[in-house]
Amino acid sequence: xxxxxxxxxxxxxxxxxxxxxxxxxxxxxxxxxxxxxxxxxxxxxxxxxxxxxxxxxxxxxxxxxxxxxxxxxxxxxxxxxxxxxxxxxxxxxxxxxxxxxxxxxxxxxxxxxxxxxxxxxxxxxxxxxxxxxxxxxxxxxxxxxxxxxxxxxxxxxxxxxxxxxxxxxxxxxxxxxxxxxxxxxxxxxxxxxxxxxxxxxxxxxxxxxxxxxxxxxxxxxxxxxxxxxxxxxxxxxxxxxxxxxxxxxxxxxxxxxxxxxxxxxxxxxxxxxxxxxxxxxxxxxxxxxxxxxxxxxxxxxxxxxxxxxxxxxxxxxxxxxxxxxxxxxxxxxxxxxxxxxxxxxxxxxxxxxxxxxxxxxxxxxxxxxxxxxxxxxxxxxxxxxxxxxxxxxxxxxxxxxxxxxxxxxxxxxxxxxxx
Numbered sequence: 001x002x003x004x005x006x007x008x009x010x011x012x013x014x015x016x017x018x019x020x021x022x023x024x025x026x027x028x029x030x031x032x033x034x035x036x037x038x039x040x041x042x043x044x045x046x047x048x049x050x051x052x053x054x055x056x057x058x059x060x061x062x063x064x065x066x067x068x069x070x071x072x073x074x075x076x077x078x079x080x081x082x083x084x085x086x087x088x089x090x091x092x093x094x095x096x097x098x099x100x101x102x103x104x105x106x107x108x109x110x111x112x113x114x115x116x117x118x119x120x121x122x123x124x125x126x127x128x129x130x131x132x133x134x135x136x137x138x139x140x141x142x143x144x145x146x147x148x149x150x151x152x153x154x155x156x157x158x159x160x161x162x163x164x165x166x167x168x169x170x171x172x173x174x175x176x177x178x179x180x181x182x183x184x185x186x187x188x189x190x191x192x193x194x195x196x197x198x199x200x201x202x203x204x205x206x207x208x209x210x211x212x213x214x215x216x217x218x219x220x221x222x223x224x225x226x227x228x229x230x231x232x233x234x235x236x237x238x239x240x241x242x243x244x245x246x247x248x249x250x251x252x253x254x255x256x257x258x259x260x261x262x263x264x265x266x267x268x269x270x271x272x273x274x275x276x277x278x279x280x281x282x283x284x285x286x287x288x289x290x291x292x293x294x295x296x297x298x299x300x301x302x303x304x305x306x307x308x309x310x311x312x313x314x315x316x317x318x319x320x321x322x323x324x325x326x327x328x329x330x331x332x333x334x335x336x337x338x339x340x341x342x343x344x345x346x347x348x349x350x351x352x353x354x355x356x357x358x359x360x361x362x363x364x365x366x367x368x369x370x371x372x373x374x375x376x377x378x379x380x381x382x383x384x385x386x387x388x389x390x391x392x393x394x395x396x397x398x399x400x401x402x403x404x405x406x407x408x409x410x411x412x413x414x415x416x417x418x419x
Contacts, residue, residue, distance in 0.1 A: 034418050041370055041411055042098045045382050049091060052380040053107060063114040065089070068388070068398045069378050080115050083126035087405040089115070090133035093141055094408035098415065105141070112138050119153040122160050125171045128194025133405060136200060148204045155201030155210045158194060162213045166238040167220035169194070169213070177235075177249045178321045178391065184246060185238040189225055189263045192218065192270020199277040218274045222286055225267075230289040231259040231310075232267045252389045255319035258311035264294055265340035272348045287348055294341060295361050303368045304361065305338040307331045308387040326393045335373045336386040336403035342366050343410035346417060359417075366410050375399055383407055
């Protein structure tokens with residue numbers, strides 16, 4: 001139907017504001033559901049992390065990072081030597097990458113440089129988490145040449161914990177299990193995540209030492225750390241003289257033979273990144289096998305967010321210390337394990353023959369985390385309902401900064417796969 005002269009005049013009389021409104025409405029109508037999903041989660045993340053930054057100023061926090069919350073809802077802060085210290089600046093880098101706002105780059109740079117001294121830290125294996133999530137993303141997004149040497153120095157520090165006798169990087173200085181086994185040379189599945197720093201350092205320095213250590217650690221982990229069904233032990237203890245395995249245990253899981261959910265996620269992510277760095281198909285096969293274990297586990301809840309341990313409801317797996325553990329009518333979920341799994345599966349989906357299955361699972365998991373696990377009880381973190389160390393009643397059903405980091409990474413990967 002043709003417009004009348006009056007209708008045409010009415011449109012002209014809208015003025016600049018009215019025309020802008022029409023253009024915004026048209027633009028919104030053209031936005032896809034995926035784009036809206038991404039924009040909504042980025043906006044929510046900005047609101048939460050902006051509140052965290054403001055709280056840090058109000059609390060007069062000096063070079064400390066939000067890790068979780070106390071029972072009263074206030075923030076738990078940690079210093080640079082805490083294993084989670086790199087995740088908060090890393091989340092700020094991902095926000096900058098997601099929205100391009102230079103303010104987030106400035107905050108990310110400022111908090112990243114609080115970790116400068118960690119490049120020389122040899123106290124545990126977590127230097128990979130601490131430096132790669134912060135300085136690694138900083139280098140990738142800014143190209144600042146000064147950051148290259150930080151990564152190389154950190155890799156050198158991490159490499160001091162490698163033993164050619166055991167063929168793996170030592171995780172902790174010592175300790176023992178809840179039922180009294182004293183460790184000589186403990187190595188945890190989490191350690192696979194620190195190999196990315198070593199691979200990057202070899203690329204930056206031209207020194208294959210770091211790469212070779214990473215490959216040997218990955219090979220020894222494949223050989224010793226997994227059961228036949230590709231579930232993972234949490235802690236392996238090696239003999240420092242012979243290099244043989246002294247025992248296989250848990251520390252944060254339900255029992256020695258159960259499958260700790262975040263441990264499964266660390267293994268999946270770690271072997272996916274090792275395949276990326278090497279192109280070796282055996283690491284791809286390992287990652288696929290771990291992914292299949294997670295996706296097809298009979299105890300996986302309908303929303304795909306796992307219980308904190310896959311066997312916590314199975315009486316056959318009850319540990320000798322079960323009476324000392326916090327009692328729960330319904331076991332807690334672990335959103336952090338879900339976020340790590342989600343991010344890893346998006347990457348794995350691009351290199352695997354089973355990519356469609358992995359992508360669909362990751363997409364569903366990301367949507368469920370967004371719909372049901374975003375924070376409603378605190379204004380500082382993106383996700384709630386994670387578990388740190390339930391057996392010690394530590395960080396049970398709380399937000400955790402590493403859950404936020406891997407959620408944002410998964411969101412970024414989802415965005416990149418759907419440009």
